[in-house]
Amino acid sequence: MTDETKTQLEEAIVNLIKEFTNKKRFKPGDIVKEMEAKFSAKGVTKDDVKAAIRDLADSGRLIYGYAGGSFLSLPE
Amino acid sequence: MSKKYQTPLLDELKNGKWPSFVNEIEKAAEKSEMTEDLLGQVEQSYNEKAGHWKHGGMVGVKGYGSGIVGRFSDLPEKYPGVKEFHTIRINQPSGFFYTSDILRKIVDIGEKHASGLFNFHGSTGDIQILGAKTSELETIFQQCVAHGFDLGGSGSALRTPSCCVGMARCAKANYDTMHICYNITQAFQDEMHRPIFNYKFKFKFSGCGNDCTASIARADMSVIGTWKDNIRIDQDMVKEYAKKMNLHKYVLSKCPTKCMSYDENGLKIDDSNCTKCMHCINVMPKALRPGIKGGATILLGSKAPMVSGPRLSMVLVPFYDVAEDAKNDYQWFRDLIEKIWEFWDEYGVSRERIGELIQRVGIGNFIEAIGLEPLPEMVSSPRGNPFVLYEEYVEADEGQGESV
Numbered sequence: 456m457t458d459e460t461k462t463q464l465e466e467a468i469v470n471l472i473k474e475f476t477n478k479k480r481f482k483p484g485d486i487v488k489e490m491e492a493k494f495s496a497k498g499v500t501k502d503d504v505k506a507a508i509r510d511l512a513d514s515g516r517l518i519y520g521y522a523g524g525s526f527l528s529l530p531e
Numbered sequence: 532m533s534k535k536y537q538t539p540l541l542d543e544l545k546n547g548k549w550p551s552f553v554n555e556i557e558k559a560a561e562k563s564e565m566t567e568d569l570l571g572q573v574e575q576s577y578n579e580k581a582g583h584w585k586h587g588g589m590v591g592v593k594g595y596g597s598g599i600v601g602r603f604s605d606l607p608e609k610y611p612g613v614k615e616f617h618t619i620r621i622n623q624p625s626g627f628f629y630t631s632d633i634l635r636k637i638v639d640i641g642e643k644h645a646s647g648l649f650n651f652h653g654s655t656g657d658i659q660i661l662g663a664k665t666s667e668l669e670t671i672f673q674q675c676v677a678h679g680f681d682l683g684g685s686g687s688a689l690r691t692p693s694c695c696v697g698m699a700r701c702a703k704a705n706y707d708t709m710h711i712c713y714n715i716t717q718a719f720q721d722e723m724h725r726p727i728f729n730y731k732f733k734f735k736f737s738g739c740g741n742d743c744t745a746s747i748a749r750a751d752m753s754v755i756g757t758w759k760d761n762i763r764i765d766q767d768m769v770k771e772y773a774k775k776m777n778l779h780k781y782v783l784s785k786c787p788t789k790c791m792s793y794d795e796n797g798l799k800i801d802d803s804n805c806t807k808c809m810h811c812i813n814v815m816p817k818a819l820r821p822g823i824k825g826g827a828t829i830l831l832g833s834k835a836p837m838v839s840g841p842r843l844s845m846v847l848v849p850f851y852d853v854a855e856d857a858k859n860d861y862q863w864f865r866d867l868i869e870k871i872w873e874f875w876d877e878y879g880v881s882r883e884r885i886g887e888l889i890q891r892v893g894i895g896n897f898i899e900a901i902g903l904e905p906l907p908e909m910v911s912s913p914r915g916n917p918f919v920l921y922e923e924y925v926e927a928d929e930g931q932g933e934s935v
């Protein structure tokens with residue numbers, strides 16, 4: 456995966472969560488499936504998406520929450 | 532000292548000869564106002580027969596999605612001390628071994644930054660620091676890390692693997708529970724700290740059928756020690772036991788498969804019928820020991836009675852040569868786990884444990900997907916349905932006749 460794809464992937468994840476704020480809670484597994492499909496042409500794998508989520512959480516752009524199951528959201 | 536709340540119901544729980552959690556909370560309350568409010572809220576709950584904790588929310592430490600269990604009071608005005616009363620799970624060392632020095636350090640952190648109450652250990656295995664405010668979480672985490680501790684699992688993640696004391700302290704251990712537990716914990720750090728599963732997943736490793744971690748009922752994957760060869764018998768010691776107790780009554784008749792006999796020629800065991808239940812070894816530990824070809828049975832699917840009812844694990848791999856796989860960094864075991872998680876990820880739904888998924892899709896489909904051969908040991912109970920469905924690969928067997 457190129458650096459450019461990586462940036463696009465991370466933006467796509469953040470935008471997806473932004474778009475559905477207060478409408479849908481995204482489980483990390485949902486995001487992996489969604490992004491794997493969306494970026495399959497660019498050779499993005501499950502592990503790439505997981506790594507992107509990890510970077511986003513480490514940098515504080517996304518945070519985890521829990522309500523009956525774990526989900527990802529934007530910081531409040 | 533004067534109490535902030537009158538707690539007649541909790542006081543009842545201090546009676547009797549056994550230790551009481553109420554005594555411990557009261558001791559902690561002498562130092563902490565928040566813990567006084569805990570007593571008040573719990574007393575109210577006992578009175579009303581209703582809980583006052585709210586769960587979940589957006590509490591955690593940066594980067595991790597797991598390890599902090601959010602707890603809030605739904606009566607924050609009345610009990611401001613427990614407005615935020617989160618639990619922090621700290622990954623325990625394999626077999627729960629500590630030095631007194633490191634325990635004091637962990638306890639100091641909890642006294643300074645939380646309620647001063649702990650669970651040693653939670654049913655997941657972790658040390659639990661109780662009663663932390665949201666604002667203290669990062670500090671507690673960083674200080675634990677400075678002492679070499681990391682958070683454990685919570686939420687839809689791999690929960691902290693745990694094991695019995697195994698070979699470190701127990702003559703009954705058939706494999707090194709502590710080594711594999713540590714290895715697997717390290718191998719799957721990502722799955723533990725960054726929830727990605729449908730629901731929780733637990734490993735527990737017990738060295739023998741006594742199952743001191745209660746893995747058969749509490750772990751999605753239960754790894755329980757067993758042996759392939761014969762029980763080792765010291766006939767002289769058996770005679771010593773026979774002088775003191777009735778072997779027929781207390782040992783032979785309680786063997787579930789009645790595979791033992793005893794007469795003037797000594798004790799005989801028909802090992803081919805022994806289920807490795809541990810009973811005879813537990814009663815006569817000086818005379819009997821497990822065989823030398825130790826390993827483990829891998830079982831899958833148990834859970835507590837949450838969302839749907841309770842389940843026990845069922846046999847997946849009757850004999851796993853743990854020591855052999857250890858030479859290869861447990862690669863075979865890790866591959867098996869990855870295949871199981873892949874199947875769960877693909878076919879499971881939200882909040883469905885692996886055992887429930889297998890029940891839904893059928894054990895046949897499951898073992899085929901993860902590449903295991905069907906074995907008689909996998910049958911957990913006689914079937915209730917007399918109808919047989921023959922699969923096409925049976926028909927394809929030449930010379931075996933047509934299927935009906």
Ligand code: HEM
Binds near residue numbers: 918
């Ligand atoms: C009041 C009368 C009857 C009752 C209560 C009854 C009840 C049952 C029940 C409970 C089953 C098992 C179904 C299952 O396990 O899913 C069954 C199966 C069966 N019954 Fe009856 N039955 C009755 C009459 C009959 C009669 C009169 C015949 C034949 C002349 C018959 C032939 C069969 C057969 C062949 C099966 C097996 C079906 C299969 O293999 O698919 N039954 N019956």
Ligand code: HEM
Binds near residue numbers: 917
């Ligand atoms: C030539 C005549 C028949 C043939 C070839 C035949 C064949 C069979 C076969 C192959 C089974 C399945 C056995 C198994 O593997 O579980 C069966 C079951 C059964 N048959 Fe027949 N059958 C005949 C006549 C009848 C008649 C006349 C009745 C009843 C009046 C009957 C009642 C049943 C029932 C109730 C079962 C289910 C038994 C169970 O599930 O335990 N059959 N039959």
Ligand code: SF4
Binds near residue numbers: 703705737739740741
């Ligand atoms: S499970 Fe068996 S090996 Fe492990 S501590 Fe208990 S008795 Fe010993």
Ligand code: SF4
Binds near residue numbers: 808809812
């Ligand atoms: S271990 Fe259990 S089944 Fe085996 S001989 Fe002893 S009592 Fe019987």
